[in-house]
Amino acid sequence: MPKVRLTSGVELEFDSQANLLDALEQAKQPMNYQCREGFCGACRCTLVSGSIRYLYEPLAFVRKGEFLPCCSVPDSDIDIELP
Amino acid sequence: MAYTTFNRTINDQMKEPMFFGNPVNVSRYDQQKYPIFEKLIEKQLSFFWRPEEIDVSKDRIDYQNLPEHEKHIFISNLKYQTLLDSVQGRSPNVALLPLVSIPELETWIETWAFSETIHSRSYTHIVRNISSEPHKVFDDIMLNENIMERADDVTRYYDELIDSFNLYNLCGAGSHTVNGETKSVSLRDLKKKLYLCLLSVNVLEAIRFYVSFACSFAFAERELMEGNAKIIRLIARDEALHLTGTQHMLNILAAGEDDPEMGEIAKECQQDAIAIFQKAAEQEKAWAAYLFKDGSMIGLNKDILCQYVEYITNIRMQAIGLKSIYSTTQNPIPWINAWLVSDNVQVAPQEAEISSYLVGQIDNQVDTDEFDDFDL
Ligand code: FES
Numbered sequence: 330m331p332k333v334r335l336t337s338g339v340e341l342e343f344d345s346q347a348n349l350l351d352a353l354e355q356a357k358q359p360m361n362y363q364c365r366e367g368f369c370g371a372c373r374c375t376l377v378s379g380s381i382r383y384l385y386e387p388l389a390f391v392r393k394g395e396f397l398p399c400c401s402v403p404d405s406d407i408d409i410e411l412p
Numbered sequence: 413m414a415y416t417t418f419n420r421t422i423n424d425q426m427k428e429p430m431f432f433g434n435p436v437n438v439s440r441y442d443q444q445k446y447p448i449f450e451k452l453i454e455k456q457l458s459f460f461w462r463p464e465e466i467d468v469s470k471d472r473i474d475y476q477n478l479p480e481h482e483k484h485i486f487i488s489n490l491k492y493q494t495l496l497d498s499v500q501g502r503s504p505n506v507a508l509l510p511l512v513s514i515p516e517l518e519t520w521i522e523t524w525a526f527s528e529t530i531h532s533r534s535y536t537h538i539v540r541n542i543s544s545e546p547h548k549v550f551d552d553i554m555l556n557e558n559i560m561e562r563a564d565d566v567t568r569y570y571d572e573l574i575d576s577f578n579l580y581n582l583c584g585a586g587s588h589t590v591n592g593e594t595k596s597v598s599l600r601d602l603k604k605k606l607y608l609c610l611l612s613v614n615v616l617e618a619i620r621f622y623v624s625f626a627c628s629f630a631f632a633e634r635e636l637m638e639g640n641a642k643i644i645r646l647i648a649r650d651e652a653l654h655l656t657g658t659q660h661m662l663n664i665l666a667a668g669e670d671d672p673e674m675g676e677i678a679k680e681c682q683q684d685a686i687a688i689f690q691k692a693a694e695q696e697k698a699w700a701a702y703l704f705k706d707g708s709m710i711g712l713n714k715d716i717l718c719q720y721v722e723y724i725t726n727i728r729m730q731a732i733g734l735k736s737i738y739s740t741t742q743n744p745i746p747w748i749n750a751w752l753v754s755d756n757v758q759v760a761p762q763e764a765e766i767s768s769y770l771v772g773q774i775d776n777q778v779d780t781d782e783f784d785d786f787d788l
């Protein structure tokens with residue numbers, strides 16, 4: 330089970346959640362979201378280290394170093410920063 | 413080069429910049445410089461909806477029972493949205509199509525603007541239902557100072573771009589005297605006008621709509637005006653996609669690979685960009701004050717709404733690589749997210765309503781004397 334570490338110090342395990350947004354919400358993190366389908370970009374977070382995998386190709390613009398938790402899962406242990 | 417509806421120059425569309433290259437000749441999608449625009453087109457088409465499919469009949473009764481200050485909030489927002497979509501239904505076509513050089517972007521712009529015309533038609537659907545005198549609602553838009561003040565900023569960048577491009581198209585770069593007025597145009601200046609215009613569109617779709625969205629959903633949280641809320645959800649889903657389209661354009665331009673001069677202009681315009689965001693956010697906060705001048709509504713007041721404006725302004729600025737300008741970091745109305753989620757926003761078939769005439773759908777719920785002043 331990949332670990333998800335936040336810059337705030339919070340740490341969680343990713344197990345059977347559908348995507349990272351669900352996992353972060355379960356861990357009571359204040360998440361931004363709108364579409365939950367990768368097209369609005371509202372959920373953007375920064376990927377500090379590790380890698381994620383998209384479940385499908387998102388339409389939203391993603392800048393370098395950012396990712397969309399609503400349509401991705403961790404591919405390794407990851408460190409992320411919420412906006 | 414001067415605009416033509418079918419450019420005879422044989423060109424490689426894959427080498428054209430997004431804007432200000434050769435006008436598009438063949439609308440072809442077998443090769444695409446920016447496949448994202450076709451994906452946006454497909455998504456937008458998959459979102460297709462018709463206002464007539466949404467049953468708004470219960471809203472009429474809800475509206476009649478609202479206290480006056482809540483009626484003011486509801487109807488003012490509807491008027492403001494009507495203004496915004498009137499502009500958006502035509503301006504991307506008129507201002508941007510003559511400048512575009514790649515077919516998938518050209519078609520995205522047309523698809524985008526088309527969806528705005530659905531929004532416009534949906535306002536008439538809503539207003540016809542809640543008011544027996546819909547003309548009064550629409551007539552007031554042009555007379556309402558608070559709305560007209562916003563219209564200036566919403567349209568200014570489009571109009572300046574159109575105006576300059578017309579002159580450039582006709583006379584080329586340089587200083588020209590037309591009707592006694594001397595104006596100078598250059599390609600660089602046009603590019604700057606385009607960049608500012610896209611920023612202002614981004615602000616329109618990313619911030620200006622959201623005060624109104626929040627109020628609509630606050631009514632619906634109380635199970636009021638739910639037909640309206642259903643329509644607003646569909647509109648919000650479309651707007652989130654439009655926003656993404658514009659963010660892609662802005663980010664591609666700013667990266668400078670598409671057109672190095674555009675990259676420079678984007679850097680040069682940083683301060684203008686911040687100012688455009690800030691001004692819009694302040695105007696929206698003033699709008700919140702106007703909405704709540706006679707009283708707040710349950711679940712929302714001016715201060716909460718102002719914080720929300722600051723919060724989304726920050727998010728939208730970060731999305732295009734600008735630093736946020738407000739200290740607000742938390743969403744003061746997190747319940748709004750559930751309304752903005754796009755899943756299950758589809759209209760259930762049993763709720764679909766086929767008649768385009770609203771009298772048909774309300775006649776068994778309202779006493780006949782209600783129709784005395786109902787003119788069709
Ligand atoms: S919530 Fe829309 S992209 Fe993630």
Ligand SMILES: [Fe+2]
Nearest residue numbers: 497500528531
């Ligand atoms: Fe719209």
Ligand SMILES: [Fe+2]
Nearest residue numbers: 500617651654
């Ligand atoms: Fe839009």
